[in-house]
Amino acid sequence: MARQTGFIRPRRNSRQIMVGNVPVGGGAPVTVQSMTTTKTSDVEGTLSQIYALYGAGADIVRCTCNDADAAQGLARIVPRSPVPIVADIHFHYEMALAALEAGVACLRLNPGNLRKPEEIKLVASEARDRGVPIRIGVNAGSLHPDLYKKYGGAVPEALVESALYELSLFGEVDFHDVKISVKASNVPLMIESYRMLAEATDVPLHLGVTEAGPPPAGLIKSSVGIGTLLAEGIGDTIRYSLTADPVEEAKAGRQLLEALGLRERRGLDLIACPSCGRTEIDVISVASQVQSAMEKMNLPIQVAVMGCVVNGPGEAREADLGIAAGRRKGHLFIKGKIVRVVPEDAMVEELISEAQKLVKEGVEARLAAADEHAAREAELDRAALLEIKGADANDSEARVNLIRRRLGEDKA
Numbered sequence: 236m237a238r239q240t241g242f243i244r245p246r247r248n249s250r251q252i253m254v255g256n257v258p259v260g261g262g263a264p265v266t267v268q269s270m271t272t273t274k275t276s277d278v279e280g281t282l283s284q285i286y287a288l289y290g291a292g293a294d295i296v297r298c299t300c301n302d303a304d305a306a307q308g309l310a311r312i313v314p315r316s317p318v319p320i321v322a323d324i325h326f327h328y329e330m331a332l333a334a335l336e337a338g339v340a341c342l343r344l345n346p347g348n349l350r351k352p353e354e355i356k357l358v359a360s361e362a363r364d365r366g367v368p369i370r371i372g373v374n375a376g377s378l379h380p381d382l383y384k385k386y387g388g389a390v391p392e393a394l395v396e397s398a399l400y401e402l403s404l405f406g407e408v409d410f411h412d413v414k415i416s417v418k419a420s421n422v423p424l425m426i427e428s429y430r431m432l433a434e435a436t437d438v439p440l441h442l443g444v445t446e447a448g449p450p451p452a453g454l455i456k457s458s459v460g461i462g463t464l465l466a467e468g469i470g471d472t473i474r475y476s477l478t479a480d481p482v483e484e485a486k487a488g489r490q491l492l493e494a495l496g497l498r499e500r501r502g503l504d505l506i507a508c509p510s511c512g513r514t515e516i517d518v519i520s521v522a523s524q525v526q527s528a529m530e531k532m533n534l535p536i537q538v539a540v541m542g543c544v545v546n547g548p549g550e551a552r553e554a555d556l557g558i559a560a561g562r563r564k565g566h567l568f569i570k571g572k573i574v575r576v577v578p579e580d581a582m583v584e585e586l587i588s589e590a591q592k593l594v595k596e597g598v599e600a601r602l603a604a605a606d607e608h609a610a611r612e613a614e615l616d617r618a619a620l621l622e623i624k625g626a627d628a629n630d631s632e633a634r635v636n637l638i639r640r641r642l643g644e645d646k647a
């Protein structure tokens with residue numbers, strides 16, 4: 236449990252929703268979010284960034300779903316992601332339906348951009364039937380023109396009205412699995428909008444200062460806006476929107492929560508894949524063996540436990556050290572490069588021994604000490620697994636075909 240200092244206000248009572256396996260609101264730990272900057276159709280590049288964000292402290296990651304290629308990319312990314320994926324939808328309700336088909340854990344809709352009530356209700360009905368939550372993501376910069384005119388500008392009342400109107404449309408189709416954000420780049424406007432919203436509803440709130448810009452100004456604006464609200468007990472999940480590598484967003488979010496005593500400080504940074512149709516080992520059991528053995532050693536490194544050698548070393552290439560299973564062997568890798576192949580029952584022990592050497596000798600020395608045949612052996616194991624399980628062990632292609640059919644039908 237994180238250490239509550241007692242100097243910040245008790246958390247606001249909000250209802251709880253589940254974004255995949257991550258609870259948001261209802262007293263759950265405040266979560267960190269970030270967003271990928273890759274093209275979502277670039278599956279490997281996006282997954283590599285998702286792993287880097289996960290390693291840096293992100294609990295939930297958002298990817299844009301702006302076209303059919305992105306939706307199909309999501310179908311391939313979702314089963315291999317270590318964190319729940321939120322699809323960001325802007326103008327096209329068809330993309331929301333396609334993202335649901337891809338299996339995402341949450342949608343983000345911008346009421347300023349997706350405006351037709353019948354389309355919004357159709358998306359909400361589909362999300363309701365699938366048990367997928369939606370974030371109503373109001374943004375001061377893209378406020379609905381009618382509200383802008385009514386209030387003479389983007390004021391807190393206008394942002395809150397936009398969110399509550401969308402919420403009422405969801406209510407009409409009996410959909411209540413919602414979180415809301417009312418972001419603005421103007422920090423006082425953002426703070427006041429959230430305060431007002433927190434009074435008006437018990438829906439969990441996603442905090443952020445939008446378009447905060449590059450560090451250090453972006454960090455300062457975000458920390459002041461998000462930090463002020465968290466200290467008042469408002470907010471269930473947060474995102475720093477920086478003009479920077481998104482890993483910086485995840486790190487900053489995590490550090491802010493730790494500074495406020497809302498999340499625990501981390502020692503050894505153990506990351507593990509969620510496992511999927513390709514898994515070759517019991518990832519949960521191996522990860523917990525590694526965790527209990529390494530926790531006490533206090534080694535300042537990031538270690539990855541990955542379920543397969545087909546994708547594991549690539550997905551976790553940002554980790555200092557990792558192990559990927561396959562064909563009853565453990566494939567040890569450093570910064571994504573295979574350095575040794577060991578029997579499966581010895582892989583935890585080998586991983587721990589390599590971790591100690593890595594901390595003592597450094598990355599370059601350990602890469603130089605790699606077994607020269609290891610990479611070739613791993614490549615053969617990878618090829619054999621692809622032969623056995625095929626290229627689509629997660630049935631992603633079936634989902635992609637559904638998306639294609641759905642977009643083909645709906646595009647009339």
Ligand code: SF4
Pocket residue numbers: 314315316508509510511512513514515541542543544545546547550
């Ligand atoms: S089993 Fe392999 S493909 Fe599946 S999530 Fe783990 S590393 Fe990725």
